[in-house]
Amino acid sequence: MERKSVGIVSVDDGGFSTCIVTKDKMDKIPSVKGNYGKDRNLTTITGKHDFIIEYKDKVYCAGTLAQFDCELPIKWFGKSKAHIFFDLSVLLSCFLYGYIENYVAVSVPLGSHTPEEKKNRTERLVGSHTMTVNGVTKTFYISDVIVTPESASAYWINEPLQLTRWLDFGSRTSNFASTFNDGESVRYIDTQSGSFYKGIEQLGENFNSIDLVDYVCGRLFAKGWETEDTINILGGGALIPELVEAAISYFPRAQVMENPSMANAIGMYNLARYAFQMS
Structure with a gap:
């Protein structure tokens, strides 16, 4: 089915789960990620939320694949969400459920809902992105971002x-x-x-x-x-x-x-x- 050209992707990119809402889709993905590593011989994609992500010359495992088969899984507990851990959550959401042109809502803790944090998150996300997930490559654009307060x-x-x-x-x-x-x-x-x-x-x-x-x-x-x-x-x-x-x-x-x-x-x-x- 051909992807619609423009739409909103809401991503509550939490530390444990990434919750995604679009006009006609809802999903929840484990947020954990990690370096894919080398010399893998048994890795298979069997679950809906098993992901191998290639982005900007780096390869990551994410979702249930990172939960069950990652030597050094990463979780992020820093106060700022202007970090590749959360960038990947948003970009993967757009890849899976988004559009050619995306208008994105993301979340930050209410105590971090500052002009600086909103600016940092927006600048990291707006623009063109090319990403490969499980061997499929897509290019999409994030036109604008609204940074919302959690709760x-x-x-x-x-x-x-x-x-x-x-x-x-x-x-x-x-x-x-x-x-x-x-x-x-x-x-x-x-x-x-x-x-x-x-x-x-x-x-x-x-x-x-x-x-x-x-x-x-x-x-x-x-x-x-x-x-x-x-x-x-x-x-x-x-x-x-x-x-x-x-x-x-x-x-x-x-x-x-x-x-x-x-x-x-x-x-x-x-x-x-x-x-x-x-x-």
């Missing part, structure tokens, strides 16, 4: 009225956001939003659901959050029952969003439609 982006799924809180437990960070919609305009409340650089994978063997929730939720009250607030829980952590139960013990009206691990990417796609004036 707050989920607002754009349903655009709820009044004060709403968003609590996103991810692999690298835990993000929290506050939005207010009075029916005429919507605003992010910056003073009641932010990031904790504590995440499920970032903590490694020290991860404990209750401990992470105690760390995050105890600090949210200092940011103006109240026990009876309306709170939406999202991110990969929302799939851990013990973590959700612990969060609800702090905020009884908290609820898990539908498809919580994809919520950022879906909201980002809707926001990108506004930003790029595309249907």
Whole structure:
């Protein structure tokens, strides 16, 4: 089937999973990558998310191939996402599900949603890219990039009225956001939003659901959050029952969003439609 020529690709490029949304596709790919290496004799592509990527004279393994058959798999826990680890997540997403001309939404932790970080991410991605994946070569163009704040982006799924809180437990960070919609305009409340650089994978063997929730939720009250607030829980952590139960013990009206691990990417796609004036 011939690829459509222009469209939006939303990529919530997390440390554990890369969540992708386009007009007619949704997918979630393991984010892990690594150097492909030399002298491989048994490597086979058997899974949907097994990838051998050739890009700018380097060869990488990615996805489930990197999970199961990579000598030195790479994960990235730095605060900035202006790094080849995340570049490859976005470019692979465009390769697999994008268009000849792509308008791209990417994510950064809310605490890193600065002019400098947005500029760095955009400059690394805009332009023409030629990539080979599993022996197939494509050239595509990224025309523009919108850099969105993790957790707050989920607002754009349903655009709820009044004060709403968003609590996103991810692999690298835990993000929290506050939005207010009075029916005429919507605003992010910056003073009641932010990031904790504590995440499920970032903590490694020290991860404990209750401990992470105690760390995050105890600090949210200092940011103006109240026990009876309306709170939406999202991110990969929302799939851990013990973590959700612990969060609800702090905020009884908290609820898990539908498809919580994809919520950022879906909201980002809707926001990108506004930003790029595309249907």
